[in-house]
Amino acid sequence: MEHQKHNWTLDEITALYHTPFLELVRAAQDVHLQHFKLGEIQVSSLISIKTGGCPEDCSYCPQAARYHTDIEKHALMQDDQVLELALKAKAQGASRVCLGAAWREVKDGKDFDRVVGMVKQISSEGLQVCCTLGMMTEAQALRLKDAGLYAYNHNIDTSEEHYSNIISTRSYGDRLETIRNVRKVGVTVCSGGILGLGETLEDRLKMLQNLSAMSPHPESVPINTLVPVKGTPLENQGAVDIEELVRMIATARIMMPTSFIRLSAGRLGRSLSEQTLCFMAGANSVFSGEKLLTTMNPAEDVDEKMFLTLGLTRMTPAEVHAAL
Ligand code: SAM
Ligand code: DTB
Numbered sequence: 001m002e003h004q005k006h007n008w009t010l011d012e013i014t015a016l017y018h019t020p021f022l023e024l025v026r027a028a029q030d031v032h033l034q035h036f037k038l039g040e041i042q043v044s045s046l047i048s049i050k051t052g053g054c055p056e057d058c059s060y061c062p063q064a065a066r067y068h069t070d071i072e073k074h075a076l077m078q079d080d081q082v083l084e085l086a087l088k089a090k091a092q093g094a095s096r097v098c099l100g101a102a103w104r105e106v107k108d109g110k111d112f113d114r115v116v117g118m119v120k121q122i123s124s125e126g127l128q129v130c131c132t133l134g135m136m137t138e139a140q141a142l143r144l145k146d147a148g149l150y151a152y153n154h155n156i157d158t159s160e161e162h163y164s165n166i167i168s169t170r171s172y173g174d175r176l177e178t179i180r181n182v183r184k185v186g187v188t189v190c191s192g193g194i195l196g197l198g199e200t201l202e203d204r205l206k207m208l209q210n211l212s213a214m215s216p217h218p219e220s221v222p223i224n225t226l227v228p229v230k231g232t233p234l235e236n237q238g239a240v241d242i243e244e245l246v247r248m249i250a251t252a253r254i255m256m257p258t259s260f261i262r263l264s265a266g267r268l269g270r271s272l273s274e275q276t277l278c279f280m281a282g283a284n285s286v287f288s289g290e291k292l293l294t295t296m297n298p299a300e301d302v303d304e305k306m307f308l309t310l311g312l313t314r315m316t317p318a319e320v321h322a323a324l
């Protein structure tokens, strides 16, 4: 990809991040305009097809079995119920649905066969389908691809250095391997991280460096801010400053000009003007629907009002595909 740079140095990234705020936002918008139209937003909707009971120890996650959080656990959802939720998301303007399972890894067997069936069914409705199912082999990725999978989400979350402070049950290397498996079979990659895990600015910038080192860049880069959940080790983490979130989005936009940068978890606590700043800085994707996986997201009517007020439009699956 001629517009992609994969060898950003930490010095370059640091200098970029510290550019005077208005100049940084302006530079990000210039880059944004070279590859996308301002105000055209890719909208994804999450469906938690299997909730809670996860054996991993990700310190931010309400679905880790060991943390005793107040969530409604359920086994793999029935196919017709998943289809119904997907069609509802489509009717509300989503171009993509993302099926999330609280699994450490994909295991071959009946449940995976059913997920493959769901992917086939939903993609035949003209929706892009994304899955986030934990670690996965190349053979499993290939089965999903053959069923019509468009994207696979697997976040690197933070820097390699900070990763072991947050998760001990798997390594950064495990994460990268799954992403490589996804890439190998030709499914697009969705990978990003979370701000607010007690990381330093250097950790955040190294995370962007690691994402941009992937070749090609992930087609989608979700920038989440931690949704602190009672019962998890990170329940008392403070909120991320809007100025820092906007700088991260702008820096990500400049480093990965052709990627969709998603303003992801953590949108509920942000005002219209804060979200506007994020869109001005290069964010061009959001999750819609009043629930993320287990936590809340802005309600449909609140988002509809934001789209109308700002004159934002929802991209169709074909427009999203053509922009890549
Ligand atoms: N189990 C699979 C995995 O870990 O890849 C898929 C589901 S997992 C919930 C997907 C992503 O959600 C995580 O990688 C993490 O980045 C994000 N996430 C989980 N809990 C979060 C929270 N409380 N706040 C923000 N993001 C969160
Ligand atoms: C991503 O980066 N964020 C989404 C999606 N990819 C899978 C998940 C956010 C989850 C927030 C916590 C919850 O609702 O459980």
Ligand code: SF4
Pocket (backbone or CB within 6 Å): 054, 055, 056, 057, 058, 061, 062, 063, 064, 101, 102, 103, 104, 134
């Ligand atoms: Fe499990 Fe994924 Fe939550 Fe980690 S982030 S505990 S792997 S569901």
